[in-house]
Amino acid sequence: MPMPFHIHVTVNKADQHHDVEPRLLLVHYLRDVCGLTGTHVGCETSLCGACTVLVDGKAVKSCTMFAVQADGSSVTTIEGLATNGQLHAVQQGFWECHGLQCGFCTPGMIMTSVALLARNAAPSREQIAEGLRGNLCRCTGYSHIIDAVNHAAKAVARG
Amino acid sequence: MFPAHFDYVRPATVEEAVKLLAKHGDDAKLLTGGHSLIPAMKLRLARPQVVVDIGRIANLSYIRETGGAIAIGAMTTHADIEASKTLRDKSPLLAETASHIGDAQVRNKGTIGGSLVHADPAADYPASILALDAEIDVVGPRGKRTIKAVDFFVDLLQSAVAADEIVTEIRVPATAKTVAYVKTEQKASGFALAGAAVVIGPGGVRVGITGVAATAYRAAGVEKALAGQTSLTPDLIARASAQAAAGVDALGDIHASPEFRAHLAQVNTRRAIEKALTRA
Ligand SMILES: Cc1cc2nc3c(=O)[nH]c(=O)nc-3n(C[C@H](O)[C@H](O)[C@H](O)COP(=O)(O)OP(=O)(O)OC[C@H]3O[C@@H](n4cnc5c(N)ncnc54)[C@H](O)[C@@H]3O)c2cc1C
Ligand code: FES
Ligand code: FES
Numbered sequence: 001m002p003m004p005f006h007i008h009v010t011v012n013k014a015d016q017h018h019d020v021e022p023r024l025l026l027v028h029y030l031r032d033v034c035g036l037t038g039t040h041v042g043c044e045t046s047l048c049g050a051c052t053v054l055v056d057g058k059a060v061k062s063c064t065m066f067a068v069q070a071d072g073s074s075v076t077t078i079e080g081l082a083t084n085g086q087l088h089a090v091q092q093g094f095w096e097c098h099g100l101q102c103g104f105c106t107p108g109m110i111m112t113s114v115a116l117l118a119r120n121a122a123p124s125r126e127q128i129a130e131g132l133r134g135n136l137c138r139c140t141g142y143s144h145i146i147d148a149v150n151h152a153a154k155a156v157a158r159g
Numbered sequence: 160m161f162p163a164h165f166d167y168v169r170p171a172t173v174e175e176a177v178k179l180l181a182k183h184g185d186d187a188k189l190l191t192g193g194h195s196l197i198p199a200m201k202l203r204l205a206r207p208q209v210v211v212d213i214g215r216i217a218n219l220s221y222i223r224e225t226g227g228a229i230a231i232g233a234m235t236t237h238a239d240i241e242a243s244k245t246l247r248d249k250s251p252l253l254a255e256t257a258s259h260i261g262d263a264q265v266r267n268k269g270t271i272g273g274s275l276v277h278a279d280p281a282a283d284y285p286a287s288i289l290a291l292d293a294e295i296d297v298v299g300p301r302g303k304r305t306i307k308a309v310d311f312f313v314d315l316l317q318s319a320v321a322a323d324e325i326v327t328e329i330r331v332p333a334t335a336k337t338v339a340y341v342k343t344e345q346k347a348s349g350f351a352l353a354g355a356a357v358v359i360g361p362g363g364v365r366v367g368i369t370g371v372a373a374t375a376y377r378a379a380g381v382e383k384a385l386a387g388q389t390s391l392t393p394d395l396i397a398r399a400s401a402q403a404a405a406g407v408d409a410l411g412d413i414h415a416s417p418e419f420r421a422h423l424a425q426v427n428t429r430r431a432i433e434k435a436l437t438r439a
Contacts, residue, residue, distance in 0.1 A: 002166045022167035022210065023200075044160045046198055047347060049264060058238075058267040064197050065268065068167050069190075069212065112263065133349075134262025 007071040011036065012080030020067050027051045029067035030077055038078040038107050042136070049135030052108035053077050059115035061134070078107035081114065089152040090114050099148030101139035109135050113149045122153055162200035169212045173298055173325055176213050180323045181300050183209045189325065190214060191234055192269040194261075195277040214270070219327060222246060227333050233272025233326040238263070240271060250331050252338035252356060256287040259342055261349045272326040275311065278318040278374065279350070280410060285312055285375030286356035287340055289367030291331045299324035312374035334358055339434035341427045342370070345414050352415045353423035355403065357431040359439075363387075366428055371420045372407045380405040381428055391436060400429035 004019040011034055018033055030036045030053065042050030044063055051063040054076040081088035090113045093099065100106045109132065116123060116131040123131065128149045129142070137145060170176040180187055188207035190196055191214045199205040213219070219234040222243045229250050231240065240246060241257040253271075260266055260274075260283050274284050275295065288295075293308045297320050306319050313319050320326055342354030351370035355378075358365045364385040366378040380402025388395060403424040409417035 002164045005167050022165055023162045025161075044201070046194070046265070049262070052264055059264050060267050061264045064194055066167070066193070066197070068169075069193065069214065116263070131263055134264045 005068045005071075007068055009067070009070050009072075010074040012076060013074075022066060022068050024067045025063055026053070026055075026065045026067045026070050026075075027062035029070075030062060030075070033067075036077050036079050040104055040107055042104065042108075047134075047136065048105070048108070049112060049132075050105050050108040052111045052135065054111055054115060057115070057118065059112045076111070078110060081110070088114065089156050090117065090149065092155065093148040093150075093152030094145075097144050097147040097151050099140065099145045105135060105137040105139075109137065109145055113152065116149070117153055117156065122157065123149070125150065160201040162197070163203060163206045165200075165207055166209045167212065168209060169215065171216070173213070173216060173219070173327060176211055176216070176325055177298060177300060177323070179209070179211050180325070183211075185322065187211055189276075191273040192236065193273075194265055194269040195273060195279065213325065219272075224249065224333075225330070228330045229333060231271060231329045231331070233328060234270045235272075237261075237266035237269045237271070237274075241266060249333040250291070250338075251336060252287045252291060252334065252340060252358060253284070253331060255338070256283050256340045256356065259283050259340060259344070259349070259351075259354075265349075271329055275329070276318050276320050276326055278312055278314075278316050280315055280373055280375070281345070281350035281352070281370045282375075283340070283342065283351055283354055283369060286342075286351075286354045286367035286369035288329070288331075289375055289377050290338075290356040290358045290365045291334070291367075292365065294330045295320075295326055296328040296330075297321075297324040297326050303327075309377060312376075315373040335360055336438045337435045339431040339438070341431040341434060343423045343427060353420050353427055355424060355427040355431040357428070357435045359391075359432070359435050364391075364432065366403070366431075368403060368407075368424050368428070371404055371409050371424045373410065376407065378403045378424075378428060385432075391432065393433075396429055396432050400425050400432065403428040 040050040042048035046064040186208040219232040221232040237257040246254040337359040340356045342351045353370045356367040369375040384399035404421035411417040
């Protein structure tokens, strides 16, 4: 058995210290060790984006990163977006525009969209679609998801 | 999908990493962005006993001008290359190429060094690295050496970098704006079925092709047909581009037949030359 590796990760602003197997993927660390099951496992093959979280502000597929690589980083999951019971603008956008049906892809869609809007506060529909190309949805046909992100961008701009 | 067990080490410097590779030999694998290695480890196509994570060696992530060249640290992510103002202003081909890789999440993790060493026949950078005549620095137990782009891609998934060596820097020349990368992608992953990178400069036209053969290559036939020509007419461009896969052993798989890949190489070469010219 390999040596466990000690990691310190800030997850949704809370300090987490654990000894983990080096082969533990970040998505399983978040779900099984930290108990944050909002991050979903869709394909396990780096394609669907359901597992997307923010690591130091950047959207990454947490099924394609070892937890040990996140040592010393700050991770934000879907559970970390709302503040004081107030949905994040992107969450609100998905709510208002029916940006989901079964909801399986939604945490990943929202995390990727949050990072997208942080880079580009007023994206075009084409830029939203391109920004979400690493996130697959089997239900919505994407149109309402683009509406939702657009809605969020406009809501933030209005302040 | 769990990779097999491994020991994880995180050296602070390139020198330390070189020592670790020398110590563990074939049992060790370098990890940077992990976006080729981790999928392979999940499928157990790769089972390293020791993973040497060099992804955090901070001074290997940079983009800076040095004389007439732009130097890029091996651990610079695709996203940083895509967004680099220095590259966009001075040598835009790599930034354009990076924007075509996978998706936003992949570009946030994957690195140029990892992509080059992985030498995937469908990766995007190899076409541009060849068209730019880039230089690649590697460091190993025998010291430092520089590999020219034309010597870098050896075979399917095999680069000229030895297992005990580490890529540290890639240098590309400053170029005119007359460059372009055009690819036809495999829809699910974004990998290239055929991608053509073109640099049009005072010295002539250089063309790199990826996705078509076991390794990316310089389209010598196209370059020869355009050599010494002062006026690149549509007719001349079309005739030259028809040579884009001449003499090449094209790959076939479920995504595209060899004939289709060769055809796409020709079409994308023509489109890339035309696109580059519009940027004059
Ligand atoms: C869903 C998905 C879609 C993708 N789509 C595309 C695409 O459209 N186009 C494209 O070009 N690529 C694509 N990729 C591949 C991606 O670009 C990878 O990031 C890249 O190939 C590997 O870089 P890395 O930093 O992740 O390397 P790693 O996976 O960490 O390493 C790859 C290999 O290189 C070795 N290595 C890494 N760094 C160094 C170094 N500095 N010196 C020596 N050896 C080193 C490692 O030991 C390993 O063998 C895709 C990947 C995924 C998961
Ligand atoms: S579960 Fe990570 S990309 Fe699908
Ligand atoms: S809402 Fe069902 S997969 Fe997107």
